Amino acid sequence: MNKITTTSTLSTDSLSREASSPGIQGAGLGLRRALLSSLTGKDVVETSKDTFDFFEVAPENWIGIGGRLGRQLKEISERTPIIAHGLSLSVGGTAPLNTGLVKDIKSFLDEHNMPIYSEHLSYSADDGQLYDLLPLPFTEEAIKHVAARIRQVQDILERRIAIENISYYLVPEQQMNEVEFVNAVVKEADCDLLLDVNNVYVNSQNHNYDPSEYINQLETEHVSYIHVAGHYREDDGIIIDTHGADVIDPVWGLLEQAYSRFGKLPTLLERDFNLPALSDLTNELNIIKRLQNTNTQQSINLTPNQKVAGAHHEQSAA
Numbered sequence: 445m446n447k448i449t450t451t452s453t454l455s456t457d458s459l460s461r462e463a464s465s466p467g468i469q470g471a472g473l474g475l476r477r478a479l480l481s482s483l484t485g486k487d488v489v490e491t492s493k494d495t496f497d498f499f500e501v502a503p504e505n506w507i508g509i510g511g512r513l514g515r516q517l518k519e520i521s522e523r524t525p526i527i528a529h530g531l532s533l534s535v536g537g538t539a540p541l542n543t544g545l546v547k548d549i550k551s552f553l554d555e556h557n558m559p560i561y562s563e564h565l566s567y568s569a570d571d572g573q574l575y576d577l578l579p580l581p582f583t584e585e586a587i588k589h590v591a592a593r594i595r596q597v598q599d600i601l602e603r604r605i606a607i608e609n610i611s612y613y614l615v616p617e618q619q620m621n622e623v624e625f626v627n628a629v630v631k632e633a634d635c636d637l638l639l640d641v642n643n644v645y646v647n648s649q650n651h652n653y654d655p656s657e658y659i660n661q662l663e664t665e666h667v668s669y670i671h672v673a674g675h676y677r678e679d680d681g682i683i684i685d686t687h688g689a690d691v692i693d694p695v696w697g698l699l700e701q702a703y704s705r706f707g708k709l710p711t712l713l714e715r716d717f718n719l720p721a722l723s724d725l726t727n728e729l730n731i732i733k734r735l736q737n738t739n740t741q742q743s744i745n746l747t748p749n750q751k752v753a754g755a756h757h758e759q760s761a762a
């Protein structure tokens with residue numbers, strides 16, 4: 445664990461976020477079905493109600509789900525905010541955008557009163573049905589292509605979305621570096637950035653760049669919330685973004701740096717595999733909260749995806 449230091453100086457951008465609209469804040473958890481029995485019904489773990497400030501779900505895993513699972517999701521959403529993180533839209537792909545899925549997502553967001561929808565800055569092979577997230581080339585052409593599709597999604601959803609920096613293993617064509625590409629896409633699309641600090645770390649190790657410099661170069665007005673996760677280092681040194689292990693110290697350090705730069709942004713712990721006991725997850729949630737409160741001493745809510753009312757050129761703060 446890195447030494448936690450108090451940061452008294454914040455950028456103008458992060459200070460200005462204090463006045464943002466009410467929304468989610470604090471520390472949240474990816475909602476896996478394995479956790480449902482601990483979070484709902486007569487077996488609910490009472491302390492869990494206060495531990496999780498919000499949950500995140502993949503709409504593809506829940507759209508059209510009724511019965512017991514549907515009731516459990518409804519029970520949780522009535523008590524704790526839930527936000528949506530898409531898996532398969534292939535927003536950077538070349539196949540026609542799956543507008544039917546986007547409309548289903550809109551209904552899903554409205555049904556559960558979800559303030560946020562995010563997707564990955566990537567494309568999927570096999571017309572978006574596989575959950576593999578492949579990197580776009582870091583080129584001007586790709587910026588224009590993916591930004592136009594993000595704006596199309598925002599127009600259908602009638603709200604801003606957040607786009608996430610992904611981990612990648614095959615090096616794409618590069619006219620610029622990764623952070624320049626990410627900055628350019630969110631600016632061109634007029635969307636928010638979901639900053640995954642573990643993905644920054646994974647890519648920095650696999651592709652030999654300084655993760656701290658990456659965080660410093662991000663354009664602050666676009667960052668709206670954060671993912672943090674664990675990963676797996678293979679014998680050959682390659683790091684795989686598994687979401688199946690505890691968060692390691694260098695990643696906590698990047699999270700601390702992100703709070704120092706962007707303010708106390710709401711943060712989600714991604715844990716999809718090798719799920720430990722709820723109490724272990726709670727410990728990592730508490731580290732997030734401690735870093736948030738130690739670094740900034742101020743509350744910066746996650747602005748709900750704001751209505752764009754068909755006017756994607758409107759400039760709105762994250």
Ligand SMILES: [Fe+2]
Nearest residue numbers: 608640671714
């Ligand atoms: Fe993530």
